[in-house]
Each structure stands twice: as structure tokens, then as C-alpha cells.
Amino acid sequence: MTYSPHTDADRVAMLEAIGVASVDDLFADIPESVRATRFDLPSPLTEQEVRAELSRLAGRNRIPEVSFLGAGAYRRLIPAVVDEVVGRAEFATAYTPYQPEVSQGTLQSIYEFQSLVCELTGMEVASASHYDGATATAEGALMACRLTGRHRVAVSRAVHPQVRRVLETYCSGPGVEVVEVPADLSETGSGLTDLAAVRSLVGDDVACLVVQEPNFFGLLEPMPELAAAAHAAGALVVTLVDPVSLALLEAPARYGADIVTAEGQQLGIPLAFGGPYLGLMAARMSAVRQLPGRLVGATRDAAGRRGYVLTLQAREQHIRREKAASNICTNQALCALAATAYLSAVGPEGLREAAERSTIQARHLVATLETAGIAARRFTAPYFSEVALRLADAGARHAELVDQGILAGLVLEPEYPELPDTLLLATTELTTDEDIRRLAAALGAAS
Amino acid sequence: MSAVGERSTTDASGRGAAFHSPPAGEGLRVVEPTLFERSRPGRRAVRFPAPSDAASTAAASQPPIPDAARRTAPLRLPEVSELELVRHFNRLSRLNHAIDIDFYPLGSCTMKYNPKLNEWAARLPGLAGSHPLDPGPLSQGSLELQWLLAELLREIGGFAAISLQPAAGAHGELTGMLMTRAFHRSRGEGDQRRVVLVPDSAHGTNPATASMVGFTTRTVPSNARGGIDLDALRGALGPDTAALMITNPSTLGIFEDQIEDVLSAVQTAGAIAYMDGANLNAILGRFRAGEAGFDVMHFNLHKTFSTPHGGGGPGAGPIGVSPRLAPFLPGPLPQLVDGDPATVLANAWSGRSTPDARFALEAPGARPTAIGQVRTFGGNFGMHLRAYAYIRANGAAGLRQVTEDAVLAANYVRVRLGDTYELPFDRICKHEVVFSARRQKREHGVSALDIAKAILDEGIHPPTIYFPLIVEEALMIEPTETETRETLDRFVTIMRDIAERSARDPETVRQSPRFTPVGRLDEAAAARQPDLAWPFPEADRTGATLSG
Numbered sequence: 001m002t003y004s005p006h007t008d009a010d011r012v013a014m015l016e017a018i019g020v021a022s023v024d025d026l027f028a029d030i031p032e033s034v035r036a037t038r039f040d041l042p043s044p045l046t047e048q049e050v051r052a053e054l055s056r057l058a059g060r061n062r063i064p065e066v067s068f069l070g071a072g073a074y075r076r077l078i079p080a081v082v083d084e085v086v087g088r089a090e091f092a093t094a095y096t097p098y099q100p101e102v103s104q105g106t107l108q109s110i111y112e113f114q115s116l117v118c119e120l121t122g123m124e125v126a127s128a129s130h131y132d133g134a135t136a137t138a139e140g141a142l143m144a145c146r147l148t149g150r151h152r153v154a155v156s157r158a159v160h161p162q163v164r165r166v167l168e169t170y171c172s173g174p175g176v177e178v179v180e181v182p183a184d185l186s187e188t189g190s191g192l193t194d195l196a197a198v199r200s201l202v203g204d205d206v207a208c209l210v211v212q213e214p215n216f217f218g219l220l221e222p223m224p225e226l227a228a229a230a231h232a233a234g235a236l237v238v239t240l241v242d243p244v245s246l247a248l249l250e251a252p253a254r255y256g257a258d259i260v261t262a263e264g265q266q267l268g269i270p271l272a273f274g275g276p277y278l279g280l281m282a283a284r285m286s287a288v289r290q291l292p293g294r295l296v297g298a299t300r301d302a303a304g305r306r307g308y309v310l311t312l313q314a315r316e317q318h319i320r321r322e323k324a325a326s327n328i329c330t331n332q333a334l335c336a337l338a339a340t341a342y343l344s345a346v347g348p349e350g351l352r353e354a355a356e357r358s359t360i361q362a363r364h365l366v367a368t369l370e371t372a373g374i375a376a377r378r379f380t381a382p383y384f385s386e387v388a389l390r391l392a393d394a395g396a397r398h399a400e401l402v403d404q405g406i407l408a409g410l411v412l413e414p415e416y417p418e419l420p421d422t423l424l425l426a427t428t429e430l431t432t433d434e435d436i437r438r439l440a441a442a443l444g445a446a447s
Numbered sequence: 448m449s450a451v452g453e454r455s456t457t458d459a460s461g462r463g464a465a466f467h468s469p470p471a472g473e474g475l476r477v478v479e480p481t482l483f484e485r486s487r488p489g490r491r492a493v494r495f496p497a498p499s500d501a502a503s504t505a506a507a508s509q510p511p512i513p514d515a516a517r518r519t520a521p522l523r524l525p526e527v528s529e530l531e532l533v534r535h536f537n538r539l540s541r542l543n544h545a546i547d548i549d550f551y552p553l554g555s556c557t558m559k560y561n562p563k564l565n566e567w568a569a570r571l572p573g574l575a576g577s578h579p580l581d582p583g584p585l586s587q588g589s590l591e592l593q594w595l596l597a598e599l600l601r602e603i604g605g606f607a608a609i610s611l612q613p614a615a616g617a618h619g620e621l622t623g624m625l626m627t628r629a630f631h632r633s634r635g636e637g638d639q640r641r642v643v644l645v646p647d648s649a650h651g652t653n654p655a656t657a658s659m660v661g662f663t664t665r666t667v668p669s670n671a672r673g674g675i676d677l678d679a680l681r682g683a684l685g686p687d688t689a690a691l692m693i694t695n696p697s698t699l700g701i702f703e704d705q706i707e708d709v710l711s712a713v714q715t716a717g718a719i720a721y722m723d724g725a726n727l728n729a730i731l732g733r734f735r736a737g738e739a740g741f742d743v744m745h746f747n748l749h750k751t752f753s754t755p756h757g758g759g760g761p762g763a764g765p766i767g768v769s770p771r772l773a774p775f776l777p778g779p780l781p782q783l784v785d786g787d788p789a790t791v792l793a794n795a796w797s798g799r800s801t802p803d804a805r806f807a808l809e810a811p812g813a814r815p816t817a818i819g820q821v822r823t824f825g826g827n828f829g830m831h832l833r834a835y836a837y838i839r840a841n842g843a844a845g846l847r848q849v850t851e852d853a854v855l856a857a858n859y860v861r862v863r864l865g866d867t868y869e870l871p872f873d874r875i876c877k878h879e880v881v882f883s884a885r886r887q888k889r890e891h892g893v894s895a896l897d898i899a900k901a902i903l904d905e906g907i908h909p910p911t912i913y914f915p916l917i918v919e920e921a922l923m924i925e926p927t928e929t930e931t932r933e934t935l936d937r938f939v940t941i942m943r944d945i946a947e948r949s950a951r952d953p954e955t956v957r958q959s960p961r962f963t964p965v966g967r968l969d970e971a972a973a974a975r976q977p978d979l980a981w982p983f984p985e986a987d988r989t990g991a992t993l994s995g
Contacts, residue, residue, distance in 0.1 A: 001840050001841070001845065002840075002841055002845040002848050002849065003559070003560050003562055003753070003928075003929050004848055004849065004852045004928050004929065005929065005930070005931045006852055006855075006928075006931070006932065010931075010932045011852075011855060013932065014855050014856070014858075014859045014932060015855070017859055017862055017863065018855075018858045018859060018861075018862050019862070020858075023851045023854070023855060025875075026851075026854050026855065026858055026875055027733050027854070028875070029701075029702045029704050029874075029875055030702055030704070030730070030733055030734055031704055031706065031707060033707060034706055034707055034734060034738075034739040034740075035733060035734060036605070036732060036733055036734055036735045036738060037738065038602075038735075038738075039602070039603070039731075039732040039735075039843050039846075039847070040602055040843070041599060041602060041603070041838065041842055041843035041846065042795075042796035042839065042842055042843075043796070043842045043843075043844075044839075044840060044841055044842030044843075044844055044845045045839050045840050045842065046840075047564055047840070049798065049839075050564055050568070050836050050839055050840050051564070051567070051568075052798055053795075053798050053836075053839055054568040054571060054574070054832065054835075054836055055571065056588075056798060056799075056800060057573075057574070057588040057589075057591060057592045057832075058571040058572070058573030058574045058588055059573055059588065060573075060587045060588030060591060060800060061573045061574065061576075061577045061581075061585060061586055061587065061588035061589055062584070062585045063572065063573060063576045063577070063585070064581075064585060067578070069578050069580055069581065071580055072580075072823060072824075073578060073579055073580065073824070075576075075578070077493075077495070079492065079493045081492065081493075081529055081532060081533060083570075084533070085532075085533075085536040087566070088536065088537065088540045089545055089546075089547035089548075090540035090541065090543040090545045090547070090548065091536075091540055091543065091545070091757070091758055092545075092547075092561070092566075092755040092757055092758075093545040093546040093547045093561050093755050093756065094543045094544060094545040094546070094756065094757075094758045095551070095553060095556050095558060095756040095758065095759065096556075096756070096758070096759035097758065097759065098553070098911070099544070099899065099903060099908065099909055100965070100968050101900070101903055101960050101963035101964070101965055101966065101967065101968070102542075102543065102544035102903055102908065102963055102964075103542075103543055103544065103758075104539070104542035104543070104964050104965060105539035105540045105541065105542040105543035106543055106758035106759070108479065108481065108539055108542070109536070109539055109758075110758075111481070111979075111980075111981075112481055112482050112483075112981070114979055114980050115481075115483065115980040115981035116524065118980040119522065119523055119524065119980075119981075119983075120522070122520070124980070125977075125979050125980065126979075126980065128759075129760065131614035131615065131618060131761075131822055131827075132614070132822055132823050132824075133823065134820075134822060134823040135614070135618075135821070135822055142659075160823075161811070162820060162823040162824070163823065165811075165819050165820040166819070166820050166821060166822060166823065168819055169625065169777070169818055169819035169820055169821055170659075170821075172625065172628075172818070172819070173621075173624070173625055173628065173659055173660035173661050174659065174660070174661040175661055220512065220513065220516050223516075246518070246522070247518070247522060248512060248517060248518060249512075249516055249517065249518055250516060250517060250518050250519060251518060251519075251520060254519065254520070263823075270575040270576065270829070271575070271576055271577060271578045271579065272569075272574065272575050272577065272828050272829040273574070273577040273578070273579050273581075273586065273589040273824070273825065273828040274579030274823065274824025274825045274826065274828050275579075275614065275761070275822070275824060275825070275826055275827040275828050275829060275830075276614070276760075276761030276763075276827040276828075276829050276830060277823070285977075288977070288979075294759065295977075295979055296979070297973040297974070297977050297978050297979050298973070298978040298979075299968050299969045299970065299972050299973035299978070300968065300969055300972070301965045301966035301967060301968050301969070302966050302967065302969075303966055305478075305965050305966070306965075307964075307965035307968045308968075309968050309970050309973050311970065311973040311974050311977060311979075312974055312977060313974075314974075316651075317617070317651040317652050317654075317655035318650075318651040318652075318914075319651070320651075320655070321651045321654040321655060321664075322654035322655060322657060322658045322663075322664040323658070324651070324655040324658070326655065326659065327617045327620065327621060327652045327655035327656040327658075327659050328615075328617055328618075329615065329616065329617045329651075329652050330615040330616060330617065330749065330756070330759055330760040330761075330762040331615065331759060331760040331761075332614075332757075332760045332761045333757050333758040333759035333760045333761075334755070334757030334758060334760065334761060335757075335760070335761055337536075337757075337758065340482075341532065341536060343524050343525070344482050344492075344524065344525040344527055344532055344535075345492045345493045345529070345532055346491075346492070346493045346495075346524075347490075347491045347492070347493075347524050347525060347526045347527070348521070348522045348523065348524040348526065349491055349526075350491060350492075350493045350494065350495060351522065351524060352522070353494065353495040353497075354495050356498075357495055357496070357497070357498050359506075359512060360498040360502050360503060360506040361498065361502060361506075363505065363506035363507075363508075363509035364498075364501070364502040364505040364506050366509055367505035367506065367508050367509055368505060382510055382511075382512060382513050382516070384512065398582075399582070402582055402584060402585065403584075407578075407581070407582075407585070410580055414810070414811065415811065429495045429496075433499050433501060433502055
């Protein structure tokens with residue numbers, strides 16, 4: 001099937017108006033020698049057949065009955081109203097608001113999104129979305145390089161491994177060196193970024209320290225001390241945060257973060273095998289000229305009516321071309337809308353409830369497994385809602401449980417060879433007592 | 448804050464006070480306050496279950512979150528009922544133009560219809576609920592879908608290999624340029640090849656991308672026919688050239704008919720040939736960049752393959768590459784690890800699974816030549832599945848028809864408006880046509896911007912204006928294949944009428960728009976005195992909650 005509206009008569013009439021005999025005449029400018037010699041694609045399908053095919057593929061996935069997998073993407077409640085809002089065709093089928101007079105819906109919602117990100121982080125300015133938390137973090141590190149005129153970046157080993165890889169890839173372009181700051185992952189370790197190492201590795205040639213809070217292992221970093229250590233060397237602090245945790249945890253601006261980034265998937269966006277997600281990014285107003293991405297500002301029309309426009313575009317690629325702060329163009333506006341709808345649907349109390357319930361279920365999980373002698377916490381530092389547990393033969397037992405429909409988090413050894421027999425388990429507000437009971441029973445039986 | 452029921456008020460500075468009380472409006476003309484103005488303490492939509500006693504008791508035995516880490520300032524998120532929330536966003540939505548409302552001929556953006564079937568597919572629980580780190584046995588469907596889409600894009604573009612990881616067109620460009628860098632480094636020419644050539648008609652993302660990767664940009668002029676100036680290109684190419692980035696068809700909507708000479712010059716110079724695939728909608732089934740000799744191209748799934756633009760994303764920008772760039776693709780790539788590819792494809796095209804086939808992601812670091820990772824996980828999967836549904840619905844015949852109808856529509860508009868607006872390059876175009884309002888500007892003082900604003904009053908989205916930069920007072924029109932002839936005729940009539948009014952009564956054009964929710968906005972003021980976030984009253988910063 002096609003979505004073309006034209007009848008044969010339409011096509012004939014249009015060809016006549018143009019004054020050509022056939023549609024092939026409109027492609028005569030493609031030299032014969034470079035024309036496509038093949039286009040071997042499957043036959044067209046009807047709606048019924050497309051539904052069957054996509055259902056077939058969806059059916060080949062198995063969604064576990066019980067899951068403690070997080071590690072950067074989290075199963076949370078998506079209120080029905082959020083999906084309704086992002087499904088609105090007036091939002092979904094519009095493009096970048098280049099004509100503000102007929103784009104006030106998108107523009108105002110982005111202004112609201114920027115406001116919410118500022119409120120969560122305590123920062124003064126937030127850009128209108130990045131591809132994901134990792135690319136926002138990488139852009140944040142490059143922004144720190146521009147702000148400081150320095151060309152080295154220090155990143156904690158307790159930052160999400162995939163975020164570190166994206167950071168390294170982005171930095172490899174302009175030749176920014178990435179230095180890894182160790183974390184205390186020893187047998188009796190805290191699991192935190194090594195503060196002494198920060199003091200020795202972050203010198204006056206380092207643009208920024210990149211840390212994650214809570215860190216990849218779900219642990220609470222000593223953020224004020226880390227920030228002070230970086231600032232003492234004249235480096236900035238780029239912090240990757242969990243937006244839901246900010247209902248309970250201190251706003252990053254208050255412990256000295258200079259650039260705050262986050263993965264916004266938890267704010268009403270489905271897991272969808274990794275995307276589309278949402279990169280949040282916020283900074284201080286003094287840094288706004290180096291902030292990558294779109295910005296929406298409030299202004300007025302000639303009649304004094306409030307309205308919103310894309311603003312400070314002199315940072316952007318379509319104006320500045322090779323001198324732009326970033327090449328970012330299309331980003332994740334509809335995901336930003338989902339986050340805006342989510343945060344207003346749950347409100348301050350709801351976000352606090354979701355965060356609180358997540359942290360309580362994490363403690364419930366740890367207490368249950370420790371009491372039964374099944375597993376023990378791998379690290380000593382305080383945790384939020386994700387926890388690394390030591391478990392004999394973790395890889396094999398994780399695989400056994402998959403067959404029973406139970407996903408016991410993530411096996412850490414492939415990413416962290418120094419952490420054998422360790423699982424990373426996440427809880428959210430969707431984690432039930434029954435989930436914890438089933439995990440404990442399955443692990444207990446398998447041991 | 449203003450009292451409930453009070454109408455649109457402004458303080459002297461225009462900041463820090465309520466502008467409208469909730470909910471205000473003028474009949475059916477929507478005026479919508481911000482979420483923060485609608486907020487009232489104690490209202491809410493969603494509640495979460497309280498933890499059980501057992502959970503709380505067990506949790507009490509564990510170390511709590513230290514006080515030092517806890518939030519010290521109240522979190523001032525909006526407090527609204529669900530109905531207030533629904534009305535807020537539905538009212539905002541009515542302030543938007545969208546493809547589903549009317550014609551959206553925004554050049555270079557390919558604003559075609561976004562099929563509803565794809566939205567249905569994206570909400571299938573088995574796909575929407577798939578975690579990106581789910582172990583292989585749980586995610587065979589997602590991996591197969593990505594592998595199949597990569598095979599389809601490989602065939603469409605004529606490439607050796609595909610990465611679906613880039614999240615947008617500009618992100619695909621970044622990936623392509625990082626691979627270009629890695630390629631030259633692998634041949635010991637990394638320090639030497641530092642210049643990227645871009646035509647003067649290029650998208651701004653091209654030079655911005657080159658800079659992000661540490662290249663310098665050199666601009667190549669266009670010739671009188673709207674193609675690249677071949678002599679200038681040959682003069683610019685040298686041992687320092689890393690790549691040529693070229694959009695084909697160009698942003699003038701013109702197919703580069705010297706493409707063979709361009710490619711051979713680039714190859715002789717030892718540089719990489721990058722094709723910006725933004726305009727792929729014009730050449731499906733007619734020209735395959737990889738087959739013709741390009742090393743790399745990004746696909747904009749949100750343009751050519753109908754995934755919704757979302758008000759500025761999410762898009763998706765997969766890239767296709769030649770054999771010599773394939774080793775550098777970002778990982779992890781989805782792979783068929785057990786099973787015969789031809790069998791798996793044949794089965795999938797008949798709607799069947801292959802029982803013994805097994806898909807897996809490459810292990811981290813499995814391919815040391817890879818440039819790394821450009822995004823977490825495997826990319827914008829939700830866009831991949833929509834594009835897959837679209838390509839399967841169309842098939843080869845449908846995609847050929849897409850291109851034919853898109854080019855037919857653009858040429859129809861070109862011919863029908865060619866006597867009204869100047870055509871700087873008056874020749875057969877591809878998916879879009881670029882006019883100039885130079886004559887209207889010179890003779891009547893009516894600019895491309897004025898014309899765009901006058902189009903708004905007709906309920907249609909204007910073309911892209913002032914781009915490409917090489918056309919004075921540019922009006923860049925891309926009708927796409929999904930608009931009826933009646934819509935195109937209505938657009939032509941509107942454009943003729945505006946031209947006629949520009950001559951007869953230019954002031955009415957310059958005063959447009961008159962029928963939009965707001966008039967022309969003061970963009971200079973917005974930039975001079977940036978108001979980028981809701982200014983909570985200062986009292987709130989010390990801890991008081993937002994009051995009505």
C-alpha cells in the first residue's frame with residue numbers, strides 16, 4: 001500500500017501541466033551511468049499484513065514477568081494521560097517551530113520543559129533536549145572545554161560504561177583527552193569515585209570532572225567534596241543525575257555542579273529497546289552562549305500578547321555554521337513534551353512518592369536477600385534505588401532465572417572484570433513485594 | 448500571582464508576574480496560561496501506592512539516605528488535576544500547525560504524512576516494553592527488527608553496512624565524520640587530512656559537524672546551473688582533504704548531474720565522499736549513493752521514512768557505509784549469529800520467523816576498529832520500527848511511487864508558479880523547488896518573510912525561507928507525495944494571490960499574519976533579555992510554596 005493520494009488522472013494532468021510526456025522525463029537529469037541497477041525490496045503489504053508482521057516481531061520478544069533490570073533505563077509507570085498528550089497529532093506531526101505564530105503549542109511546552117528542568121536541578125538555564133543522557137553528558141564535557149579553554153576531561157569509573165564510551169567517542173573528534181578517575185571497587189570498597197584520585201588527577205589542564213549521582217552502582221557520591229576538589233583546580237563539574245531521584249536528593253546547583261545532565265527516559269518515556277530517550281542539560285546563565293541545542297524564550301507580539309520564540313540562535317548551526325556550539329538540529333522535542341506532561345501529572349508529591357517507594361523497595365530487596373543469606377551488598381556507601389549485590393556464580397544463576405521469567409538485573413562482570421559474581425539490581429515504584437519474594441525464592445532455590 | 452479570574456495582566460517589566468489567569472481565552476481563540484499559573488497547591492493527578500508495612504519494616508533495617516544528601520529546597524512542580532492537565536495540553540496543541548491539520552511545504556524537511564499504522568506498531572507492548580539490556584533470549588524480536596531494517600536500508604542505499612545508532616540526521620553526520628577521521632588515521636594520514644569541503648548550498652549542520660570532529664571547513668561555490676563548480680572543487684581538493692560533504696539532490700532541489708566527475712575527483716584525491724541523505728525522498732529506486740560510489744550517507748527516517756517529526760524530534764539518522772568504512776561503524780551492531788541470512792530474509796518477507804535463527808549484539812570492544820559508541824544502546828528503536836512498518840507497507844513499488852509523486856508535485860508547483868516568482872535555477876527539479884521573492888522585494892518592498900507570514904493567514908505552513916543561503920529572498924517549497932492536486936492548486940492560488948496583493952496593496956502583506964494566535968513576535972527582545980524559564984516569585988526561593 002502507499003499513502004499517495006493521486007489517481008492516474010491526477011498524474012496525467014500534472015504531467016501535462018509540466019509539459020513532459022512521462023514521469024521518467026523528470027529523472028532524465030540522473031546520468032544513466034549512475035542510475036540504480038537494483039532495488040530489491042519485498043512486496044508491498046496491506047495494513048492487515050503490516051500488523052501481522054509487527055505483531056510477529058513483538059511476539060518474538062519476551063517481556064519478563066519480574067524484572068530488576070535498570071542500568072540506565074527504567075521501567076516506571078507511564079500515566080495514561082502522558083501517552084494521550086504525546087499522541088496528539090498537533091504535537092506529533094509538527095516540526096521544529098520555525099514559524100512561531102503557528103507553533104505556540106510546541107514553543108510554550110518547551111518553555112515549560114526548560115522551566116521544569118531548571119527547577120529539578122536548581123540551575124538557571126536548560127536547553128530544549130538532547131538525544132539521550134549520554135550525548136548530553138558528552139556535549140556538556142565539550143562545553144566545559146570551550147568554557148575553560150582546556151582540553152582534558154576526567155571521568156569517574158563509576159559513571160555508566162556506555163556514557164563513558166559515548167563521551168570518549170565525542171571527545172576523540174576534537175582531540176580532547178579523556179582521563180579515567182578510579183572508583184573504590186575493592187573487596188571492602190565504598191563503590192564511590194576515589195576522592196584522593198580526583199585531587200591528584202584533576203589538574204589545571206582539566207576542563208571538567210564528569211561524575212554520576214547516584215552513580216552507576218546506585219550509590220550516593222560525596223558531591224560537595226568532589227565538586228570542591230574539581231573547583232580547586234579550576235575545573236568544572238559535569239553531573240549526570242537521575243531526574244526521579246531529585247525529588248529526594250539535593251538539587252545539583254546547591255552542591256556546586258556547573259553543568260547538569262540527565263537521562264530523561266524515566267519521565268514518561270517507554271523503554272522501547274533503547275530509544276527514543278531524552279537528554280536533559282542545564283547550566284548557569286553565565287554559560288548560556290556555549291550551551292548546545294535549542295532554547296525557547298518568552299517575548300511579546302506587537303499587541304502585547306505573550307508568545308514564545310526560538311532564541312539565542314546565534315549559538316546554532318543554521319546561523320553560525322562551522323562556528324556553532326554544536327551541530328545539533330532535530331533533537332527530542334516530543335520526548336521533552338512527554339517529560340513535561342509526566343512531571344505535571346505526578347506533581348511534586350507524586351514524584352516524591354515514586355522516588356520514595358523506589359528507595360524503600362531497594363532496601364526491602366537487600367534486607368530480604370541478606371536475611372536469607374542469598375546475597376550481600378557489594379559496596380559500603382549509601383544507595384538510592386539501585387544496588388550491586390554479591391552472589392556466588394552470578395552469571396549462571398542470572399541466566400537460569402531468565403528462563404523462569406525473572407530478570408535479576410544486570411551481570412556486571414562483562415563491563416567490570418574486577419567485579420565478578422556481582423549483579424546490579426534496580427527497583428522502581430512498579431516493583432512489588434511479590435516481585436521481591438519471587439526473586440528471593442528463585443535465587444534461594446537455585447543456590 | 449494574579450487573583451483567580453483576573454484577565455491578562457502584565458507587570459511593567461513584562462517578567463515575573465502572571466500574564467493570564469487560568470483559563471483565559473477569547474471565544475474559540477485559545478490563550479493558555481503556563482502550567483505554573485494553572486498550578487494550585489494540593490491538586491494532583493497521579494498517585495502511587497504506599498509501600499507495604501513489610502517493605503517499610505524491612506527497609507528500616509537498612510541504612511537510610513543520609514540527611515546531607517537530601518533536597519533542601521521544595522520542588523515546585525505544577526500541581527494540577529488530570530482534567531486541568533488534559534485541557535492545558537489540548538489547548539496548547541490547538542496553537543500548532545501540523546501535517547495532520549493542513550499543508551506543510553517546509554523545504555528540506557519532507558513533511559509527508561505520518562501513517563497511523565506506525566503509531567499503532569510503536570505501542571505494541573512487546574516492542575515498547577523491551578529493555579535495551581534485556582538478554583538475547585528475551586529480545587530476539589527487537590534485534591531481528593533492527594537487523595531486517597538494516598538490510599532494507601542497505602539495499603535502498605546500495606551500501607555494504609548500516610548502523611542504526613545515530614539519533615538524528617546531524618548525529619549521522621557526526622558519526623560519518625568520526626569514521627572519516629578514523630579511516631584516515633588508520634592509513635597514517637590522520638594529521639594531514641584536516642579539511643572538509645562543503646558546497647555553499649549546504650545545510651548548516653554540515654560545517655558544524657565538521658568542526659565538532661576537529662576538521663576545518665572550506666566552502667566550494669555552486670555554478671550557474673545550481674550544481675557544484677567542478678573546477679573550484681578540483682582546485683580545493685588536495686592532500687589535506689578529508690572529505691567532501693554533499694547534499695544530493697542539493698538544497699536547491701537539483702540533482703547533481705556531474706556526480707560521476709565529482710566522485711572521481713574526490714576518490715583520486717584520497718578523500719571520503721559523504722552524501723547528506725536529507726533529500727533521499729527524491730531518488731528512491733532511481734539513485735543509490737553507495738552503488739554510485741559514495742562512502743557514507745545518513746538516512747533521515749523522520750523525512751523519507753515517515754516517522755513523525757514531533758515538533759523537532761525524535762528523529763533517527765542511520766548511516767550506510769562503503770566496504771572501506773565498514774570496520775569503523777559504531778557498535779554494538781545487531782547481528783545474525785546463527786542462521787542463514789537469505790533464509791531469514793525470505794521468511795521475514797513472507798511474514799514468518801526462522802526457528803533456529805539467533806540474533807545478538809556485538810560484545811563491547813569486540814571490534815577494535817569501531818569508533819566507539821555515539822549513543823547509549825542501539826539508537827531510536829521507536830523510529831526504527833515505524834520506518835520498518837513504512838518500508839514494508841510500501842515495498843519496492845510503493846517507494847518508487849513515493850519518489851515519482853514527490854518529484855511530480857514539486858515540478859507541478861515549479862511550473863505553475865514559475866511566472867509569478869523568480870526561479871533562479873529554472874530547470875527540472877527533484878523533491879523541492881526554490882523560488883526567489885527578489886522581484887517582490889525590489890519592486891514592492893515585500894520580503895520572503897512577509898510572504899511567509901501572509902501564507903500563515905491562509906492556514907498553511909510557509910515554505911522554508913532564506914535558505915539555501917545562495918538564493919536571495921529564498922522560498923524553498925517541498926510539497927511531498929502525500930498532498931492531493933487540489934491542495935497543490937489551492938497553494939498555487941494562494942501564492943499567486945499574495946504576489947498580486949504585494950503589487951497592489953503591499954501593506955496588507957507586510958502586516959501579516961492577522962489570524963494567528965499571536966502576531967509577529969519580538970525576537971530581538973527575546974534575545975536581548977532572555978526569559979528562558981518560569982520566574983518563580985522570589986518569596987518561593989526561600990521556601991514558601993507557590994500560591995494562587
